[in-house]
Amino acid sequence: MTTTSVGWWSPGERMKLKSLLLRYYPPGIMLEYEKSGQLKTKSIDLLDLHTSTDVNALVEEIQKAEPLITASRADQVKLLIQRLQNKLGQYSNHKFYLFKVLRAHILPLTNVALNKSGSCFITGSYDRTCKLWDTASGEELHTLEGHRNVVYAIAFNNPYGDKIATGSFDKTCKLWSVETGNCYHTFRGHTAEIVCLSFNPQSTLVATGSMDTTAKLWDIQNGEEAFTLTGHSAEIISLSFNTSGNRIITGSFDHTVTVWGADTGRKVYTLIGHCAEISSALFSWDCSLILTGSMDKTCMLWDATNGKCVATLTGHDDEILDSCFDYTGKLIATASADGTARVFSAATRKCITKLEGHEGEISKISFNPQGNRLLTGSSDKTARIWDVQTGQCLQVLEGHTDEIFSCAFNYKGDIVITGSKDNTCRIWR
Numbered sequence: 335m336t337t338t339s340v341g342w343w344s345p346g347e348r349m350k351l352k353s354l355l356l357r358y359y360p361p362g363i364m365l366e367y368e369k370s371g372q373l374k375t376k377s378i379d380l381l382d383l384h385t386s387t388d389v390n391a392l393v394e395e396i397q398k399a400e401p402l403i404t405a406s407r408a409d410q411v412k413l414l415i416q417r418l419q420n421k422l423g424q425y426s427n428h429k430f431y432l433f434k435v436l437r438a439h440i441l442p443l444t445n446v447a448l449n450k451s452g453s454c455f456i457t458g459s460y461d462r463t464c465k466l467w468d469t470a471s472g473e474e475l476h477t478l479e480g481h482r483n484v485v486y487a488i489a490f491n492n493p494y495g496d497k498i499a500t501g502s503f504d505k506t507c508k509l510w511s512v513e514t515g516n517c518y519h520t521f522r523g524h525t526a527e528i529v530c531l532s533f534n535p536q537s538t539l540v541a542t543g544s545m546d547t548t549a550k551l552w553d554i555q556n557g558e559e560a561f562t563l564t565g566h567s568a569e570i571i572s573l574s575f576n577t578s579g580n581r582i583i584t585g586s587f588d589h590t591v592t593v594w595g596a597d598t599g600r601k602v603y604t605l606i607g608h609c610a611e612i613s614s615a616l617f618s619w620d621c622s623l624i625l626t627g628s629m630d631k632t633c634m635l636w637d638a639t640n641g642k643c644v645a646t647l648t649g650h651d652d653e654i655l656d657s658c659f660d661y662t663g664k665l666i667a668t669a670s671a672d673g674t675a676r677v678f679s680a681a682t683r684k685c686i687t688k689l690e691g692h693e694g695e696i697s698k699i700s701f702n703p704q705g706n707r708l709l710t711g712s713s714d715k716t717a718r719i720w721d722v723q724t725g726q727c728l729q730v731l732e733g734h735t736d737e738i739f740s741c742a743f744n745y746k747g748d749i750v751i752t753g754s755k756d757n758t759c760r761i762w763r
Contacts, residue, residue, distance in 0.1 A: 351402045354414060359703035360619055360661040361418045367402055381662040385423045389415050422704055425747045430729060430762040434472035438465060438759050444486045445740050446753040449495035452744025455751050456498055457759055458485040464500045469749060472761055476515030480508060487530050491537040499540045501528035507542045519557035523550055529571055534579040534596060541582055543570035549584050561599025565592060576617040585615030591626050603641035607634055613655055618663030625666060627657035633668050645683035649676055655697045660705040667708055669699035675710055677722055687725035697739050702747035709750060711738035717752045731762055
């Protein structure tokens with residue numbers, strides 16, 4: 335168990351617990367409490383929670399560490415933890431079937447992305463549009479039109495999900511309303527194609543990475559540029575914020591990864607060690623580690639506090655095209671052009687299992703929220719579901735007639751969306 339507290343108090347201060355809320359992935363309990371008349375929140379992270387965890391012992395441990403959890407609240411906390419345990423065991427044996435084929439665009443798709451609840455998703459395309467879809471019915475809700483070139487990078491402002499950002503080869507990024515499909519802002523300033531973008535967790539900024547070697551942070555409220563991040567010597571193809579939103583990381587074709595202060599636009603440090611282009615760069619959920627994947631066939635793990643390399647993950651015979659952490663940050667998955675994927679332990683840095691079966695390069699990999707399944711998308715026209723611990727392929731999602739370059743689980747882990755070069759996307763559930 336790890337606890338993160340915001341604000342300490344002296345015995346004289348009045349603290350009153352108002353409510354307890356659940357966070358399913360990664361598992362945790364959010365406390366809403368009143369301190370000196372102000373409403374505050376803090377979280378008890380239960381990253382080690384398992385279906386076999388002794389709940390009584392865990393509640394005792396929490397009570398010792400957290401003064402707000404008094405004896406009268408113990409039973410309530412116990413029930414919440416049992417609900418979390420049930421959630422972790424859900425959908426593990428879920429068999430997916432093809433629900434719908436959406437002839438989404440007149441030209442190939444570039445990307446798919448789900449909102450947090452999974453109630454809707456978006457597709458970007460070479461046809462210069464982004465479309466918003468209802469997951470339950472497969473109906474098109476909006477077509478977002480206005481870009482003058484390929485819509486390459488797309489994202490929801492999760493967890494809120496009321497805005498969409500689209501980044502295009504026309505060098506602009508647009509911000510849209512999910513409800514109306516109207517464009518709020520067009521962000522102009524890049525001098526080359528935008529190839530990646532991301533919202534910060536607070537949904538106050540959107541970051542764009544470009545072939546012009548810079549990243550820019552834009553203020554969502556006023557539509558103005560907040561910062562330009564300069565320092566890379568080649569295109570930026572990957573960027574992401576950490577969970578607290580105070581840091582942003584950029585990965586570049588110049589073989590380096592840079593960490594920046596999101597509130598200052600200043601460079602914190604540069605991660606130097608890869609000897610080829612970077613393909614992915616991201617923080618672990620608790621912000622302690624950074625994972626970078628590269629065309630040099632390796633992934634590297636870095637200590638996020640000081641930027642020192644703590645491990646190099648090897649074993650692939652070809653470029654690493656995608657990599658990710660599970661929700662708790664305990665496991666790492668890598669996908670390679672050699673047609674295999676691997677799972678590593680973040681603690682031991684050892685390879686736990688190898689996923690073999692695809693007949694082409696794997697360009698996309700992601701864990702389900704529960705962390706016991708992996709989803710891969712490949713140029714062999716299939717997506718596959720794997721058992722994380724055994725490496726066994728549990729299901730092949732087939733039917734696309736061209737390579738799959740994008741695939742994603744919803745937040746519950748019971749729906750998969752696949753996007754293909756065959757101009758269609760498929761909903762599996």
